[in-house]
Amino acid sequence: MVEPGRLRALAVAARRRFAPVLEAADTHRRRALLGLGAALLLTSAAAYALAEIQPDLPARSVVAVSVGNDAPAQTRAIDGADIVFFRSTDVRRQDTVQRLLGRLGVTDPDAVARLAADPRMRVLVSAGAGPEPVRAQVTGRGELLRLAAALPLPRGDAPDFRPVWRELEVRPDAEGGLTVAAVDRPVAVRARLATVVVHGPLSRALLQAGVPQSIGAQVGKVFAPQLDLHRGLAAGDRVSLVYEMHAVDGREVRPGRLLAAEIRTHGRTLQAVWFAVHGDSRGGGYYTPAGQGLEKVWASSPLPGARVTSPFGMRMHPVNRRREMHEGVDLAARLGTPIPSVADGRVTFAGVQNGYGNVVKIGHPGGYETVYAHLDSIAVRRGQAVAGGQVIGKSGATGTSTGPHLHFEFHVAGRLANPLQMARYVPQGRPLPPGEKASFYAATALLRTQLAQASGDDAVRLARVD
Ligand SMILES: [Zn+2]
Incomplete structure (x- = not known):
């Protein structure tokens, strides 16, 4: 049993003994933060050894030592047990869970084995670099204290704008193992x-x-x-x-x-x-x-950019050599070229019709009709609804035709019109449904105000917006 006075004296002695270490740590930290700005911020001598063992350190690593006034904590810190490394790294191409954990400094074999077998960790690694680096807190002994990684966002043509942010989180559990959980984080828009x-x-x-x-x-x-x-x-x-x-x-x-x-x-x-x-x-x-x-709800042509081999209007017919009306345009198209509908509509005819050969006719809202003739094959049925851009058949040379091409017609309210001037007749965009006007103006009022702010304009312009 040590008397209280003696205990106080021991504590003072210990503090005095560890004071230079604390000072050294502080100096290092200052220098690293101010001067170096290096990839690795060191606050204690113990971390130097680790830097040598781990030459393949990730891009970012920060070391934190729990600095207290009590000497035993300092002693442990210098052992490396209480050092916490905050590291982050991106998932790399052909990464494995083991390699990722290696870069994060996780060497605890139980943790590595547990996480390498976890299907969610495997998905994280196989998906490649995520929206943010993988972050980890690891002790100086290579034990994992926490790992967090944003799960990959959807890719491709149709981006997902939902404000969803899901992270994979690994934490120690009560039994001394690790739990892996997907956590939805609140997203502010x-x-x-x-x-x-x-x-x-x-x-x-x-x-x-x-x-x-x-x-x-x-x-x-x-x-x-x-x-x-x-x-x-x-x-x-x-x-x-x-x-x-x-x-x-x-x-x-x-x-x-x-x-x-x-x-x-x-x-x-x-x-x-x-x-x-x-x-x-x-x-x-x-x-x-x-x-x-x-x-745009109407394409300018079923084959934009295709060469016009015969225009709309009066011409000498290439097969029967008579002067007559050419009711559409002929567009150069190799045999088997997929032919899309120029707009949403419904198939009014699909089959063989005299000089047309295989032909598809499509009625469109607003009293328009388009005709696609000399097709090699037909991909739609009469009465079927088709979307703009949907393939209705493949080009060919059926019917009265000198070779593979697309004969394309455009009718407005039952009368022929020049297909090359289709844009003059058709609606440029979908109008708002009549019942939506009020909610449209209400919902977009703020956007219009913000847009005017962004463009740096005055109140006159704001008032003019609609
Ligand atoms: Zn023609």
Whole structure:
């Protein structure tokens, strides 16, 4: 039994003994934070040894030592047991769970074996680099204290804008093992405003303004029917945007949807706002502030860019050598070229008809009809609903034809029209359903205000928006 006075004296002696160590640790930390800014921040001598053992350290590693006033804690810290390494690394190509854990400094064989066998860890690694690096807290002895990784986001043409952020989390459990759980984190959706003045490529201007690439891609797509953003803009043109950013724990983790955009080019102002029509299975679309849909609902041709081998109008017929009306255009197409419908509609005829050979006729809303003739094969039935872009057959040379091509006709209210001038007749975009106008103006009022703010304009313009 030690008397209290003696205990106090021991504690003072211990503090004195460890004081230089504490000072050294502090000096190291200051130097590392201020001067080096290096990949590896060291606060204690013990970490040097680890740096030598682990030459393949990840890009980022921070070491924390629990610094207290009590000497025993310091002694343990210098042993390495109480050092906590905060490390992060991206999943690399052809990674394995073992390699990933190795870069994070996890050497505890039980943890490595447990996680290498976990299907969710395997999915994480096989999916490649995620939206954020994998983060881990590891002791100086290579024991895992915590691992967290954002699970991969959907890829491809149809991005998922739902504000969902799911993380894989690994923590020690009460039995001394590890639990792996998928955790949904709360996501805050923020609106961001940006305006860029174009001098060179738009993509560069957006990048310099910190606008995410996927937002730039959405802008290009929204205005594609009206303007080629990569070639159509001139120096001095202005692009203003309102877009979503998803934030987790205050960090902006990924871009969301483009909400509104304005392009001022060559004296024109093009505007788009996002709106979801009630009950629309497509989820929503872009409209002018006046409520005209911007999504192109009619293609300019079933084969855009194809050579016109015979125009619409009076001509000498190539087969019967008589002067007569050519009721459509002939478009060069190799045998078997897939032929899409130019717009949504319903098949009014599909089969063989005299000089046409195999022919498909499609009726479209608004009193329009399109005809696709000399087909080699037909892919639709009479009465079937077809979507714009849906393949209705393959090109050929059936009926009265000198060789494989597509004969294409366009009828407006039962009368022939020049298919090359189809865009003059057809609706440019889907109009809002009449019952949706009020909710459209209410829902997009804020977007229109934000757009005006982003473009830096005054109240006069705001009042003029609709
Ligand atoms: Zn023809």
